[in-house]
Amino acid sequence: MRKKAGWLSLLALLAIGAFVGMFLFSESLTVNLHEQSEALGKQLGVVWVIPFVCMLLSIALLPLVTPNFWHHHYGKISAFWALAFLVPFAIFHGMGAAIYAVAHTLFLEYISFIVLLLALFTISGGVCLRGSLVGKPQVNTLILVIGTLIASWMGTTGAAMLLIRPLMRAIAHRKYKVHTIVFFIFLVANIGGSLTPLGDPPLFLGFLKGVSFFWTFTHLALPVAVLAGILLALYFAVDSYLYAKEGKPVPEGGDKEGKLRLEGGYNLLLLAGVVASVLVSGLWKPDAHFTVFQVDIELQNIARDVMLLVLAGISLKITPVSIRRYNEFGWEPILEVGKLFAGIFLSMIPAIAILKAGSEGALSGIIAMVKTAEGADNHTMYFWLTGALSGFLDNAPTYLVFFNTAGGVPEVLMQEVGTLMAISAGAVFMGANTYIGNAPNFMVRSIAESGGIKMPSFFGYMLWSLAILIPLFVLMTFLFFH
Numbered sequence: 236m237r238k239k240a241g242w243l244s245l246l247a248l249l250a251i252g253a254f255v256g257m258f259l260f261s262e263s264l265t266v267n268l269h270e271q272s273e274a275l276g277k278q279l280g281v282v283w284v285i286p287f288v289c290m291l292l293s294i295a296l297l298p299l300v301t302p303n304f305w306h307h308h309y310g311k312i313s314a315f316w317a318l319a320f321l322v323p324f325a326i327f328h329g330m331g332a333a334i335y336a337v338a339h340t341l342f343l344e345y346i347s348f349i350v351l352l353l354a355l356f357t358i359s360g361g362v363c364l365r366g367s368l369v370g371k372p373q374v375n376t377l378i379l380v381i382g383t384l385i386a387s388w389m390g391t392t393g394a395a396m397l398l399i400r401p402l403m404r405a406i407a408h409r410k411y412k413v414h415t416i417v418f419f420i421f422l423v424a425n426i427g428g429s430l431t432p433l434g435d436p437p438l439f440l441g442f443l444k445g446v447s448f449f450w451t452f453t454h455l456a457l458p459v460a461v462l463a464g465i466l467l468a469l470y471f472a473v474d475s476y477l478y479a480k481e482g483k484p485v486p487e488g489g490d491k492e493g494k495l496r497l498e499g500g501y502n503l504l505l506l507a508g509v510v511a512s513v514l515v516s517g518l519w520k521p522d523a524h525f526t527v528f529q530v531d532i533e534l535q536n537i538a539r540d541v542m543l544l545v546l547a548g549i550s551l552k553i554t555p556v557s558i559r560r561y562n563e564f565g566w567e568p569i570l571e572v573g574k575l576f577a578g579i580f581l582s583m584i585p586a587i588a589i590l591k592a593g594s595e596g597a598l599s600g601i602i603a604m605v606k607t608a609e610g611a612d613n614h615t616m617y618f619w620l621t622g623a624l625s626g627f628l629d630n631a632p633t634y635l636v637f638f639n640t641a642g643g644v645p646e647v648l649m650q651e652v653g654t655l656m657a658i659s660a661g662a663v664f665m666g667a668n669t670y671i672g673n674a675p676n677f678m679v680r681s682i683a684e685s686g687g688i689k690m691p692s693f694f695g696y697m698l699w700s701l702a703i704l705i706p707l708f709v710l711m712t713f714l715f716f717h
Contacts (some may be wrong), residue, residue, distance in 0.1 A: 295693030313578030361554035386427030437634030445645035551616025
């Protein structure tokens with residue numbers, strides 16, 4: 236314990252030193268690094284995307300090829316691919332540009348991302364549903380329905396973290412479990428978050444840009460209902476078949492835990508506080524900010540992240556240890572997500588920069604595909620390109636890239652409807668295509684594996700999404716985005 240505390244203290248001192256060093260270095264610069272960064276997106280070639288591709292391949296292949304090595308060293312591997320981009324970038328484009336890129340990603344994207352996940356993970360881990368919740372097809376489907384319905388109002392991450400453990404306990408006695416977790420990721424961790432800006436980060440960014448709060452609910456309610464309805468019906472059919480194949484098992488001990496009851500329910504109030512903190516940060520504009528290495532960090536975002544940490548601390552303080560023990564709560568899932576996504580966020584900097592350069596960047600061919608020969612918006616391509624890239628890049632900046640490609644004027648896009656529908660649905664729906672397409676996907680997988688469920692590999696999961704989701708997305712294209 237003392238050794239771990241010593242390492243944590245050393246890391247904290249290094250972080251503080253790096254922060255102070257960046258601040259002092261930024262004060263001595265006369266170059267506008269923001270403008271320089273914008274220009275670099277037009278200069279970078281696709282070769283700069285190689286470390287990001289290697290990062291994805293490491294996540295996909297190493298757990299299969301050398302699982303023991305991966306389990307013990309995935310943090311180092313993540314750091315290696317981040318440095319594989321940053322070191323050459325610093326050599327060719329200057330230390331200032333490299334530090335600015337890191338500071339911009341950390342302060343404006345990664346820290347807020349991981350703080351939100353940490354708060355939701357910690358607080359939801361203090362909510363315990365006890366009692367005879369038996370994983371029959373009807374019960375499992377009902378949990379998926381509830382999760383899909385609440386995901387748009389408390390976020391896909393919040394809904395997923397709240398319900399994944401009760402669902403895992405319900406199916407603990409079942410032989411076939413993987414399909415339930417996969418459909419949970421499809422519905423609760425992704426598609427269910429399509430109806431409000433609270434549901435998924437891309438929609439929240441649209442809200443900040445001026446899209447009305449209920450616009451997505453008004454225009455995506457029918458597509459979501461159709462897609463979710465088909466998936467729920469398919470899940471019920473598959474689970475009913477497997478349940479019968481298992482011999483309709485019942486858990487050992489029957490209903491020894493008594494009636495269904497909620498413990499740690501006060502954590503639901505803390506979850507409401509998380510939702511309120513996120514929403515207020517989008518509405519409160521104090522016009523104040525702190526600048527670190529020419530990166531402006533807005534006061535409302537700092538206040539939000541501090542509040543989220545406070546709420547997580549309160550949950551840790553007031554929740555009895557017995558509840559977290561019953562939930563098999565541990566820190567490994569959030570540590571895994573934190574380390575891997577740090578590498579993902581940093582190594583994908585050039586990919587996002589090139590996309591933001593639009594028609595002047597190395598991926599201009601992709602951007603050009605969203606227009607017809609007559610120059611009109613191609614809704615089908617907006618849906619599929621936004622979705623395909625959201626499955627492998629952070630879906631929030633991907634949404635912004637295509638939002639701006641479509642003109643970036645919310646009043647116009649809300650009136651034209653079809654383009655914004657395609658961008659919004661693509662970013663949220665197709666986040667379910669891979670484990671890294673949306674933040675809760677990887678966390679649900681990690682929690683499931685920590686609970687003893689052997690989840691598919693990166694490519695194994697993609698076989699599920701290719702077999703089930705892609706045909707449904709083709710159907711959605713003909714129904715809504717053609």
